[in-house]
Amino acid sequence: MLLALSLLALAPLLVPPCIARSQETYSESLRLTPLADGKVHSNLSFSMAGPWNDEQQVGKSATAQHHTHLPSALTSLLTHHRISSFHLTLSSGRWSPHWPTTSSPASGIELVAWLEPDEEEDELAEAKRWHEFTGGLGGLFCTGVTQGGNEASRPDWGYSYEGEGAEGETLRPYRLVLPRLSATCTESLTPFLSLLPCSSRAGLGALLNPHRLFDGEWTLLGVHFEQKGGMGEVRLEVGSVQDPVRRDRLAGGLGRRDFSLESLFDRQLTVACPVAETSTVKLVVPRNSVNAFEIQPSDGRVVEKEGELEIVKWETKQGSPTEPLNARISWPTENPFRYPHVSRLPTPPISTRRILLGRGQERGHIGIELINNGAEAAEVLWVEEWPWWVRGFVGSLTAEGASSSEDSQPSVLALDYTPPIPRRRPTTLQALLHLPPRSTSKFLLPYESSYLWYTEYPSDAHRGFEVPGALVILLNPASPSAEEIDVDPSHLLASRGAKLRLHTPSTLLSLPTPDFSMPYNVIILTSTVVALFFGSVCNKLVRAWWVVDLEAREEAEKKEDKKE
Known part of the structure; x- marks a missing residue:
């Protein structure tokens, strides 16, 4: 008993100061949006924030940064290459223009980063730092974020620095786009999960089933980093569009669009992430639905307004400790689902x-x-x-x-x-x-x-x-009240x-492509001609020709046989 009390008294002294005064936060959310064509868009977001450039003294002449929630594998890479902000998206599939969204991702791999300037660094050294950062990022997420003949551009009209302060005007933006068919796969998801505090053992990260995630119509993995007010924020997102109608038909059904967490991810929320301050599951209530629908479970849910949308929200940390959370929506009177006419699909601006x-x-x-x-x-x-x-x-x-x-x-x-x-x-x-x-x-x-x-x-x-x-x-x-002046685009x-x-x-x-089979045809033809010429010349030089008397040869062979 005395030993336990002594350890409790010494606990504040045993914990390093950088850990004891940690101010980092972690939150996660899942948003499910039923689409008009019967598909479902799921978006998982994991946000980690904490003090940035807050170095701690670990020795007489050594300093280091310590993070409890921010992934050290990513933060060390950003600190070493002096990256102020970056956005990386890996997508596979094709985004339909009828799916409602305010931002559609680029097809393949897209990387946008802002590098901190250095007066002692010329353009070649800065380009080398950019190449090293892309190589390290590609190795971290097991994906081909390398140039490979595709160099980076410097666009400044379509991308603006989202950090705070006027120092964003001096940052150097870089953008790299690689249009690849399979930009994201299971090899990219495995290191992605390792950046989460609870990984795939608890919380919303446990829903990331690769067998269901990459079986959808479209898949996205996103990594974003920003600096605001001395704080660094890392946001990881996973997007997916799945087709419950197709899955129901493959299972022998008529093609219903009912879905739940278990039908989308083949998993349920059983254990909440203990370090998450907020962990929510949101379901967008369908609008202009002809048939009636039901949303379950009714226990612990909260209905909120988000503009013109109505959102049903569940807090995973406040759920029942005995029953897993399995949010679901169904249309009891709709069997099967009928694809709407094109005129009834939402039209973007x-x-x-x-x-x-x-x-x-x-x-x-x-x-x-x-x-x-x-x-x-x-x-x-x-x-x-x-x-x-x-x-x-x-x-x-x-x-x-x-x-x-x-x-x-x-x-x-x-x-x-x-x-x-x-x-x-x-x-x-x-x-x-x-x-x-x-x-x-x-x-x-x-x-x-x-x-x-x-x-x-x-x-x-x-x-x-x-x-x-x-x-x-x-x-x-x-703005109507703004003065009409020439603004830099x-x-x-x-x-x-x-x-x-x-x-x-x-x-x-299509580019002018040469006939790559022609060199092989020339090699084969040349080898054949050389072989025929060399063989003929070798026969002439090496072989000797003379007349052989076959009858005399046969008589000689008979005499030798008689002697034996």
Whole structure:
């Protein structure tokens, strides 16, 4: 008894000061959104925040940073390469334009980072630091976040520093886009779970079942880091779109759209994460539903308003300790689910698609088509990043469209173009566009593709080369009270904000591809000719020709047989 009391008295002295005064927080949430086409969008968010650049003395001449919730594997990488903020998304599948969202992810791998400047560092040293950061990030998440012939661009119109303070103007933005078909997989999810305080043993992280997560229509893994007010925040997100109708038909049903946590993830919430301050499960109540629906369980749920949406929320830490939480929604009178007409699907404020017109494999036209579904004119930021072997002729950019208003036509208000440098810098195009109300606008410019070295062609060159999709940002309307002054387009996003961010899918572009079988045909033909020539010459030089008397030979053989 005395020993236990002594240990309790000495406990404050045994705990390091950096741990005793930790101010880090951790929260997690799951949001389920039923879509009009019968699919379900699930978004898991894990947020960890704590003091940043708060070094502790661990020796006479050594300092270190200690974190209780922030993942040290990620924070050490950011500190070593002096990264102020970054966003990494790995997505697989295709995002449908009818799914309601304010931001659609880029197809494949997208990395945007802001590097802290250094007066003693030149551009080559800064580029080396960027390459080392991407290599370390790719190794941490077991994914190909490497250039591989795709260099980073420096766009500043479509991305703004989200940290606090004016020091964001001096940071160096870098953006890297890799349009890959399978950007995320189980190998990426395993290190992702290791960054969570409770990993996959408790809390919402236990729902991350790779067999169900990667069986959906679309999957996303996101890692975000920001610095605000001396605090560093790491936010991890997992997005997925699954089809309960398809799964019910595979199980022998008629195709119902009922779903629950168990049907989506094949798991239930049994143990809450003990270090999480808040852990919630949210379900968006369907709007304009023809058939009646039921939401269970009714115990412990809270109904909240979020704009025009109605949200049902459960606190996982306040649930029953004996029964697992299995939030579910069902339509008892709906059997089976019938896909709605296209006209009844939600319409976004603007929609976009890629346009690619080619004449042969060397030249063509590339651009986008924008449809403004609103009743008012809109201003849009258009950002393109093409590989260095795509050279656009921005002087021939054309804008044409059809609008209900005869006097209003689409136009380009501002333009910024960075030409490519072969094998060093990609092509970057940034434009501020004006879209008339209820209009369909097309923006096209001619391009010319370069010839590559034969070592730069991939193994499936005849499939085509992928070009990253375009980024389209719908800006919020300008304030009526604001004075009409010339504003730098690079500051428009920070001043007005983004109402909608859209990414077009990646595009396959055919390049002049040589016939790689021709060298093998030449080698085979040359080897055959050389073999025939060498064989003939060798026969002439080595072999001797003479006449053989077969009868005399037979008589000699008979005499030898008689002697034996």
